């Protein structure tokens with residue numbers, strides 16, 4: 001387990017975890033319940049964190065996150081199963097796991 005990033009935004013942390021999981025990289029979300037205590041304990045320890053399960057996939061994880069922040073050219077697509085929208089680089093739905101339909 002390795003701390004990949006911490007962010008003041010739980011939404012951002014959850015998004016990063018979703019992006020990683022969608023790419024097949026296992027990640028854990030931590031400190032999702034501590035946000036209310038911010039100010040009482042140091043930020044680094046209270047901010048939502050994304051932890052990498054497989055340490056050796058860190059470089060790959062950052063590649064995936066950077067790709068998500070700078071979407072590949074191409075149309076976004078909607079999941080045929082649940083209707084969730086995805087950027088072009090994703091091959092399957094992060095929400096329900098359904099593969100992208102051609």
Ligand SMILES: [Zn+2]
Nearest residue numbers: 079082093096
């Ligand atoms: Zn879906």
